[in-house]
Every structure is written in structure tokens, then in C-alpha cells.
Amino acid sequence: MSVLVFRTTLPRFEYLRPKSLGEALELKAKYGGDAMILAGGTDLLVDIRMRAKKPKYVIDIKGVKELSELKYVEGRGLEIGSAVTLSEIERSKVVKEKFHVLWDAVRQLADFPLRTRATLAGNIANASPASDSAPALLVLGAEVELSSTRGTRKLPIKKFFKWVKQTYMEPDEMITRIFVPEPPRDSKGMYLKFTRISVEDLSVVGIAGLAANPKEPEKRIVRLAYASVAPTPVLVEEVEEIFKHDKPVKELIREAVEAVKKKTSPITDVRGTAEYRRHLIEFGTAYLLNRLLEVIE
Numbered sequence: 401m402s403v404l405v406f407r408t409t410l411p412r413f414e415y416l417r418p419k420s421l422g423e424a425l426e427l428k429a430k431y432g433g434d435a436m437i438l439a440g441g442t443d444l445l446v447d448i449r450m451r452a453k454k455p456k457y458v459i460d461i462k463g464v465k466e467l468s469e470l471k472y473v474e475g476r477g478l479e480i481g482s483a484v485t486l487s488e489i490e491r492s493k494v495v496k497e498k499f500h501v502l503w504d505a506v507r508q509l510a511d512f513p514l515r516t517r518a519t520l521a522g523n524i525a526n527a528s529p530a531s532d533s534a535p536a537l538l539v540l541g542a543e544v545e546l547s548s549t550r551g552t553r554k555l556p557i558k559k560f561f562k563w564v565k566q567t568y569m570e571p572d573e574m575i576t577r578i579f580v581p582e583p584p585r586d587s588k589g590m591y592l593k594f595t596r597i598s599v600e601d602l603s604v605v606g607i608a609g610l611a612a613n614p615k616e617p618e619k620r621i622v623r624l625a626y627a628s629v630a631p632t633p634v635l636v637e638e639v640e641e642i643f644k645h646d647k648p649v650k651e652l653i654r655e656a657v658e659a660v661k662k663k664t665s666p667i668t669d670v671r672g673t674a675e676y677r678r679h680l681i682e683f684g685t686a687y688l689l690n691r692l693l694e695v696i697e
């Protein structure tokens with residue numbers, strides 16, 4: 401018989417609060433995998449309390465000015481510092497208007513009080529297959545900026561996730577920014593989140609969609625990405641290719657659904673059975689594509 405033990409105390413660790421990015425990177429270089437970054441702490445503190453993570457050092461980056469900026473440059477896109485909270489993203493007019501799929505995913509992530517602490521970078525660094533922001537960042541073609549005292553590199557988000565709760569970040573690296581390129585002109589985006597009880601719960605299945613130029617096959621762009629259907633968030637790259645064909649849209653939607661079914665491998669867990677998830681993938685994909693491509697209003 402398994403017994404769930406709720407712990408109310410945190411184990412001992414050293415709490416470090418750098419004032420600059422340089423100082424944060426020095427600490428990460430010095431302590432490597434023994435140190436964990438604390439952004440909002442909404443995942444990390446739960447994991448430490450449950451003894452799922454046991455850092456000797458916790459580096460709190462909320463006070464680092466260089467990481468606190470949310471910037472939009474016309475023609476280039478968004479730069480989101482890793483200390484920017486989800487509620488700052490939700491409040492941004494430019495995110496809502498131009499990066500609607502990201503805004504739609506963020507506003508459905510947990511609840512308002514949590515979003516005032518939690519960050520976008522923390523949501524992806526945690527590498528949960530149920531991350532609500534990851535599918536939106538995947539369809540937008542975002543890049544993750546990883547920094548260390550050795551330098552800075554940019555990784556496309558589709559190459560960032562390794563496995564459940566694992567990423568391709570090195571032990572001395574941290575996320576400093578997330579870049580989101582300007583979406584195609586007149587594109588539409590939407591995040592569909594299926595949950596058990598309410599939107600505050602993690603998704604049973606989450607689907608992000610982005611579509612542009614639905615009526616012109618050669619210019620048409622359609623992208624779909626998923627949460628809670630595989631060990632990592634998944635971008636189904638075949639979908640974009642399918643929608644380049646000049647065929648009736650209803651036929652393309654059927655082909656896209658088949659491609660998505662092949663690329664996903666849902667499991668049974670506390671939030672739903674594999675069979676139920678397969679049903680939601682099929683229904684949700686067709687529904688989302690119909691909405692984005694205006695087959696039905």
C-alpha cells in the first residue's frame with residue numbers, strides 16, 4: 401500500500417539572492433547542479449517540500465533587473481526575461497493582440513494569485529508534459545536563451561525538452577530570455593485546454609493552434625502543438641506540410657488528425673485514461689482547426 405505523506409517543513413538549503421545577472425551566473429558556475437534557480441517558486445518549493453528535488457543552494461532571481469523586462473520590437477517580436485511573471489504577460493496588450501495563442505495559454509494557466517508569482521521561464525524549465533505555455537511557444541517558433549559564464553546560446557524550443565521533467569540545459573546554465581518571433585501577418589491563434597474540474601487544474605489535454613492565410617494553400621501556415629499527450633510537449637510538424645496541399649479543407653483536417661494521432665502517445669494517469677485522451681486529441685484537433693480555418697463559425 402502506498403501512503404502519501406504531506407510534509408509541512410522545508411529541508412535545509414542555502415538561500416542566495418543575487419542582485420545582477422553576472423552574480424547569478426557566477427553562483428550557477430560555482431555550484432552547478434547543487435544549485436537550483438527559484439523564479440516564482442510555485443513548482444520548486446512544492447518539489448523541495450515533497451523531497452522530489454534536494455538542492456543545496458537556491459538562487460532567487462526575482463531581484464535581477466536584467467531579467468525583468470518584457471519587450472516588443474516591431475518586426476522582430478517579443479523578448480521575455482526569465483523573471484517576468486505570467487500576470488505581466490497576461491496584462492500585455494501587445495501579447496494579447498499579436499501573440500494571441502500565448503496570451504490564451506497563459507490566462508488559462510493555474511489561477512490569478514499563482515500567475516502573479518509564476519514565470520514563463522519556470523513553466524518551461526520545469527519541463528512538465530502538461531506545461532500550458534509550451535505548446536503555444538512551439539507553434540510560435542520561440543527560442544530559449546541559455547546563459548552561463550561560458551557564454552550565451554539560443555535553442556529553438558522544439559529542441560529544449562528531453563523527457564518528463566528533463567531539458568537540454570547544462571547544469572551551469574540558466575534561462576535568461578525567451579524570444580518569440582513576430583507571428584505571420586493576420587494569423588489567428590488559440591489554446592484549447594481540457595481539464596477535469598476547472599481551468600486551475602493541469603490539463604488532461606492541451607492544444608495550441610496557429611493559422612494564417614487559410615484560403616491560399618501555398619501561403620497557408622497551420623501549426624499544432626500539444627500538452628499532456630507524450631513525455632514532452634509536442635509540435636506535430638507534419639501538420640504544416642499537410643496544409644500546403646490544395647485540397648478541400650475538410651479533407652486536410654482529416655489528414656491532420658491522423659498525423660497527430662501517430663505523433664502522440666497518451667498515458668493513463670490521475671487526470672484521465674489514455675483512451676479518453678485519444679478521444680480528446682481527435683475531437684479537439686478537429687474542433688480547433690475548424691475554428692482557426694473558419695470552416696464553422
Ligand SMILES: Cc1cc2nc3c(=O)[nH]c(=O)nc-3n(C[C@H](O)[C@H](O)[C@H](O)COP(=O)(O)OP(=O)(O)OC[C@H]3O[C@@H](n4cnc5c(N)ncnc54)[C@H](O)[C@@H]3O)c2cc1C
Pocket residue numbers: 436437438439440441442443444445446482508509510511514517518519520521522523524525526530531532533573574575576599600601602603
Ligand atoms: C496549484 C498549482 C496549479 C498549477 N497549475 C498549472 C497549470 O494549470 N498549468 C501549468 O502549466 N502549470 C501549472 N502549475 C505549475 C507551475 O505553477 C508553473 O509551472 C509555473 O509557471 C512555474 O513557474 P515558477 O516561476 O513558479 O517556477 P519555479 O517554481 O521557480 O521553478 C520551476 C523549475 O524551473 C527551474 N527554473 C526556474 N526558472 C529558471 C531559469 N530562469 N533558468 C533555469 N531554470 C529555471 C527551477 O529551478 C525549477 O526546477 C501549477 C502549480 C501549482 C502549485
